[in-house]
Amino acid sequence: MHAVLLADEDDFEGWRDAARGLAVAGVPPREVTWQVGQGGGDLFGDEAPPPAADGPAFAVPRAFLTLAQSVICHSDPERFALLYTLLCRIRSNPQAMEDGADPLVQRLERMAKEVRRDMHKMHAFLRFREVPEPDGGETGGPDGAERFVAWFEPDHHIVRATAGFFVRRFAGMRWSILTPELSIHWDGERLTESPGAARTDAPSGDPVEETWKTYYSSIFNPARLKVGAMLKEMPKKYWKNMPETALVAPLIAGAQGREAAMVEASKRKLSEAEVEGLATADKAERRLQPGGNALAAWEAILADAKACTRCHLYKHATQTVFGEGPLDARIMFVGEQPGDQEDLAGRPFVGPAGQLFDRALGEAGVDRAQTYVTNAVKHFKFERRGKRRIHSKPEAPEIEACRWWIEQERTLIRPPVTVALGATAARSLFGRVMTISRVRGQALELPDGGEAWVTVHPSFLLRLPDPDKKREEYARFVEDLARIGERAKALA
């Protein structure tokens, strides 16, 4: 084993000298460890220092050096070893760098890109603040007499790499840039370094910031709001050092103007549902008929269902979403599974599809208060995409596991008509795959002898892209519901 001790986190020269020696000596990458700092000798007891480069120097493509200079600044401790691996590969195949589709080249290029982005963001988002002279001198004198201090927290070891930019740009000013790892100072002629600093070492304000904020809020065009585009380029982690970002929230709120009330209303609805759901869902306003054994039995089933672990879905969902409605309901609607909002609320059919369902029921002349609604699968199944939970279709084993509960509910309520909303519900009730278009709009006999109808799930209507088609399908759905309502009345 060989151990290499580098002077600094961004010690490119040190890495290059050591790597050159190791490569000439033919040391394979797995036999080298890379360390930064003043490590004591005994740490590496039996490890040899890198061999000195005495053989003939060898050339590497310029692109590799450019890449390495960026990658060295990365915060990933593996960067030295990865670069050395690529260097060894380049020695045997000088074109190894050009293969952009190779995983190692790609990883290093990605790291270099992250470093370049971090540097670019430091160039862009660092903010200087003017400070009184430490020696009590006059501020605001002739050009160059002022002193400025900035505080910045880079992700990677880039302070030295960015110093040149600030020197070239602010050569006629005196300034300091403080970061947790390293501070740099420019006195108009020379650049000096000092150890890292704390946020409190930097000044807390500057009177010009108010003028800058005035500009920021005036140049913004309220007719075009693209918050996503802003966040992509100016992520929140940089905000704390930028005076203008204090205005972002009020500007967005103001621009939304008339829309604000609507947005606010929908927010209120969600958080109410959330609160309700997190308080015990059992006590939520379920329209249950008091008295009788049925209620006690139903409550017992509910308690069991709350602790259901019949399939793996319980692991990620918030809670079991059981059915609800009067226990003497004439119609039992079976949906697919709870969605995001149902999962939080603990009640079925409260989300967008549920609201659409309510509306359709109303138009069909069916009183939802007289129906029992439940789902084929009682836990929310989803894929996490960023912060959002995207509905994911339940599969056969999950539907099978949950049939247990549907059967309990049907036994207890004994509805004259059971309605499967969508293919999953039909699969659950009939125990086999059904084609909705073939069985829709007619009374069917269930395996246990009850009567069932099949129609589409309201979320299907939500997903139709074409508005004409959507209207047409909605009308058909209402028609189905009306016919089911008539049938339930006839059977009663």
Add this chain to the structure above:
Amino acid sequence: MAQLGTREKLAILADAAKYDASCASSGTSKRNSIGGKGIGSTEGMGICHAYAPDGRCISLLKILLTNSCIFDCHYCINRKSSNVRRARFTAEEVVQLTLAFYKRNYIEGLFLSSGIIRSPDYTMEQIVRVARSLREEHDFHGYIHLKTIPDADPELVHQAGLHADRVSINVELPTVAGLTRLAPEKDAGRIEGAMKDMKAAIVDTRDAKRRFRSAPNFAPAGQSTQMIVGADGADDRAIIGRASGLYDRFRLRRVYYSAFSPIPDASAVLPLKRPPLMREHRLYQSDWLMRFYGFEPGEVGQVTDAAGMLPLDIDPKLAWALKFRERFPVDVNRADREALLRVPGLGVKAVDKIVASRRLRSLRLDDVARLTVSIAKVRPFITTADWRPTLLTDRADLGARLRPASQQLELFAA
């Protein structure tokens, strides 16, 4: 009228400048402040120092010297007959504001424009005075973009070019008829004449620079222009044709499009109707196709519909590929660079990487996937060592499959 403070004036004059689309600070000569007494540098790539909630970058201090104007152009918020609040900066105020912002690393430089007061010459002189003061009195090396006034004395316009990195003259509207109707005091001939002079001066300077290193700079970041989309009846095909003509004749760096929105007197309230942002976006995309992807203006014109408009639901490159199916699929291992640039979903960088990688080995679909943002968009149009889109390019519904999924969640949107 009471005297306005600097911040109040800034609020009015920045607000009035926000209808100028450009905020670019790229493409100028490299320079820095080392050894001088001032500040400022430019390094080729411009830097966006902040982003506003409208998603646009803030790179320059973009203001008007004054929003008073003796012209009465109907599409402009600062027209004579509009009753917006008026304000005026002195040249010195603009200089101090620019330096104060620059020293705190808020901006890359200044973009100065102005309403026309007294006379075009007087206004142009004021604009030039700001730039001269920054450059000569304060040794400022940052970026300066000056809007020039076509009716001003050519010598003054020339002065602007000596101090600025970029100069621009707005053609305002895509058609001459539109200009005559909506901006009665402006003259298409004079605007183009000024652009032609500017081009000649830029070319001369470049030649002189080749021979004498000490030759003075003249607008090293070139000239640009802006036209308002949607204020007159010009369709997309006409706009694209006009833009490409401008690029060819005046060697413009950029043509900016600004979606017209019915501008109320006070811009603090929302416009009556949201501007057709997607149209603006599609025009910029077609602009990119012509500048970086080797498309001819006529080819972009081929994807416009009977009314001469670009499709709004898909980008023009995809529209072109769907219309000319016979050009696809393209073999990523053999096709030339020009053919690869035509593949929807492959950008210039991805194409360059593909061309470099395929020298070393035959590319598979996974390799291409690693080099692109979204392989799903690219897949129907390419063949690789292990992939062939057998039926895809013949499918009648390919367009529908590649269109972004609709976002309609409500049944009947209110």
